[in-house]
Amino acid sequence: xxxxxxxxxxxxxxxxxxxxxxxxxxxxxxxxxxxxxxxxxxxxxxxxxxxxxxxxxxxxxxxxxxxxxxxxxxxx
Numbered sequence: 001x002x003x004x005x006x007x008x009x010x011x012x013x014x015x016x017x018x019x020x021x022x023x024x025x026x027x028x029x030x031x032x033x034x035x036x037x038x039x040x041x042x043x044x045x046x047x048x049x050x051x052x053x054x055x056x057x058x059x060x061x062x063x064x065x066x067x068x069x070x071x072x073x074x075x076x
Contacts, residue, residue: 002062002063002065002066004058004062005059005062005063005066006059008055008056008058008059008062009055009056009059011051011052011055012052012053012055012056012059013052015048015049015051015052015055016048016049016052018045018048019045019046019048019049019052020045022041022042022044022045022048023041023042023045025038025041026038026039026041026042026045029041
């Protein structure tokens, strides 16, 4: 795997971790009745998920560039 693809995979993973943290915060605030703060964390999580998707797409592009085709996902 190219260094660039690996970097995008790492960045995607980081964004997924950040999104998960914000989802947990949103849940806690929602349970406490702090709906405005919960909404803020949910929106932030959505942004991290969007960035993770971007990096996953970029990693796939590098796979295609390196290998000439998309590699079938494990289990697919």
